[in-house]
Amino acid sequence: MGWSSESTGRVAMGANPTGQALMLGSLGLLGLGVVMVHSATASVVSYGNWYARVDVRHTIFALAAALVLCAGWVVDYRWLLGKRRFGRIGLGEPDRFPVIPACLLAAALVCGVLVFVPGVGYAAGGRARWIRLGPARYAIGFQPSELIKLSLVIFLAVWLSRPGTDRRSFHKTFLPAVALIGVCAVLVVTQDFGAAVLICISAAAVLMLAGVRWYYLASLGAAGLGGGSLFVFLSPFRMARIMALLDPWSTTNPSAYQPRQSLLSILTGGYLGKGLGSGMIKQGFLPEGATDFIFATFAEECGLAGAMLLLGVVLIWIWQARKAASGAADQLGRLLCGSLGFMIAFQVLLHVAVDVVVAPPTGIGLPFVSAGGTGLLTSAAAAALIISVTARRRT
Numbered sequence: 001m002g003w004s005s006e007s008t009g010r011v012a013m014g015a016n017p018t019g020q021a022l023m024l025g026s027l028g029l030l031g032l033g034v035v036m037v038h039s040a041t042a043s044v045v046s047y048g049n050w051y052a053r054v055d056v057r058h059t060i061f062a063l064a065a066a067l068v069l070c071a072g073w074v075v076d077y078r079w080l081l082g083k084r085r086f087g088r089i090g091l092g093e094p095d096r097f098p099v100i101p102a103c104l105l106a107a108a109l110v111c112g113v114l115v116f117v118p119g120v121g122y123a124a125g126g127r128a129r130w131i132r133l134g135p136a137r138y139a140i141g142f143q144p145s146e147l148i149k150l151s152l153v154i155f156l157a158v159w160l161s162r163p164g165t166d167r168r169s170f171h172k173t174f175l176p177a178v179a180l181i182g183v184c185a186v187l188v189v190t191q192d193f194g195a196a197v198l199i200c201i202s203a204a205a206v207l208m209l210a211g212v213r214w215y216y217l218a219s220l221g222a223a224g225l226g227g228g229s230l231f232v233f234l235s236p237f238r239m240a241r242i243m244a245l246l247d248p249w250s251t252t253n254p255s256a257y258q259p260r261q262s263l264l265s266i267l268t269g270g271y272l273g274k275g276l277g278s279g280m281i282k283q284g285f286l287p288e289g290a291t292d293f294i295f296a297t298f299a300e301e302c303g304l305a306g307a308m309l310l311l312g313v314v315l316i317w318i319w320q321a322r323k324a325a326s327g328a329a330d331q332l333g334r335l336l337c338g339s340l341g342f343m344i345a346f347q348v349l350l351h352v353a354v355d356v357v358v359a360p361p362t363g364i365g366l367p368f369v370s371a372g373g374t375g376l377l378t379s380a381a382a383a384a385l386i387i388s389v390t391a392r393r394r395t
Helices: 017-040 054-072 077-081 099-114 144-160 170-189 193-210 214-233 236-246 254-269 294-326 331-355 374-390
Strands: 008-010 121-124 127-133 140-142 392-394
Touching (some): 017 054, 077 144, 099 144, 099 170, 144 170, 144 193, 144 374, 170 214, 236 254
């Protein structure tokens, strides 16, 4: 079913169990993230003004993400289609080209380019991944790769759900989509390989859900795997991470330090954990314990039982996103719920895989939980869009 001009009404949250589950799950994970970031950074000394503290900044962004979540779901997701007539008549004919998503994606790509501009881009760990705005003392940083990831998925979902779109055409649909995905990946890959992988796979998921022919996607996957492998093999730094994955207990490979400490955090937590705030590996022994390795920090303090409970909440969230996709009123709603839900699910899978050392470190945080600003806001925006779809029913 494609776009339809039939009138739809917004369902109140009290009569929307799927939306309730997604809202409560998202808010619960945001709250858990605030607690865990405070715990993970409790032993880290922060110099300078109060705003420089990771836990304080994370709490501010978590509150902003909760506001985006609570206010965003009220907005009709179909405004992404373009033209609209308000009132009981419903939607007018949509624009032939998805102007609004295209503008969002263009703005994200411009930010991605600005990362490389001296004085605008901000480097940490030897890689420029952020843009910082405002006075030096109170500068706010954000990651353009997060904006590109979300806006690309939204653009593809809207574009492929347009009336008359030939989703099975190689020249009209597949090639332009691949070109756009390639531009986004190339812009990000040199500074954040993990984000580039996440962007490509999330975009491929949109194409798959839209009905693009499977052998087109297979060729795209083969090309991406080949290019990614070549990119890794030509980088001694990334090859060292691959070797660390094969032997995390190596004492001669500096890249094995983080995986080894992550495993020690999880193993020393046992079944019930050491207690919230009582973790020892985080005392300066586990770098990025509040971001890339927050699942390991959580497992040490809350144990296997707590880790399974956390993953259970995430799985319920993913299942509810799947229900939202299957119950959507139109093709756009199905593509948004399916692709955004997959994006969150794959990011969770990648984060946990890194922390349990079945994947090399990628710099990917745990959605809604890991310390950060842009990641929290984009995850909340994605959840708000999914809930918005659940709140629209054909009347």
